[in-house]
Amino acid sequence: MGAQWKAKGKELAANARGRMFGKLAKDIMIAARSGADPASNARLRLVVEQARKVSMPKETLDRAIKKGAGLTGEAVHFEHVIYEGYAPHRVPVMVECLTDNVNRTAPEMRVLFRKGQLGTSGSVAWDFDHVGMIEAEPAAPGADAELAAIEAGAQDFEPGEEEGTTTFLTDPADLDLVSRALPAQGFNVLSAKLGYKAKNPIDPASLSAEALEEVEAFLAAIDANDDVQNIFAGLAG
Secondary structure, eight states: OSSOOOSSSSHHHHHHHHHHHHHHHHHHHHHHTOSSSSGOOOHHHHHHHHHHHTOOOHHHHHHHHHHHOSSSOOOOEEEEEEEEEGGGGGGEEEEEESSSSSSHHHHHHHHHHHEEOOOOOTGGGGEEEEEEEEEESSSSSHHHHHHHHHHHSSSSEEEEESTTTTTEEEOOOHHHHHHHHHGGTTEEEEEEEEEEEEEOOBOGSOOOOOHHHHHHHHHHHHHHSTTEEEEEOOOOO
């Protein structure tokens, strides 16, 4: 969660499936502005690969590409907005939104942050590094993550969100370069995106079970908002 917070539990994951497709569709539409062909659009290629790995319906995927590329005659206007603040118990949080109406999203965020604290721009960002995050899995047993990181040009690596995966951390400008290089080093790329990694994550063990539940409930409520793309929380592990 020091990298990116994700809902836990089978029921939460099932309920979030529709929202996940919605968020991916937005990413695809934004990426497709630079061209509808994944072969010549690195950003689109990465998001399309991610969508396919989570079994997004082909019709939904194709529609998002065409809409983003302007091939359907529909205008697509999304604004990228970051909200900073604290979850309960002073856990720092960065919330990344893609919205077609900031006048709707801003008050919704203020309401959601009532159980925490909504900060001003820069009030929490100083405690996070802006990095490229590549989730990858070994293509074969024995693949060396440390060697792969060095050879592919990643800055660092750590255990991934899912068991058996590795998160390779890069300079934001090197995200696509490292993503392309990792397969030759024995790792299949599952997803690649820019994000925020907490510099001083809080150890969940330092919080009581009740306090941790309050933090999780706060983050889940924010994640349920349709305009929220990603949540980066300052929790270790």
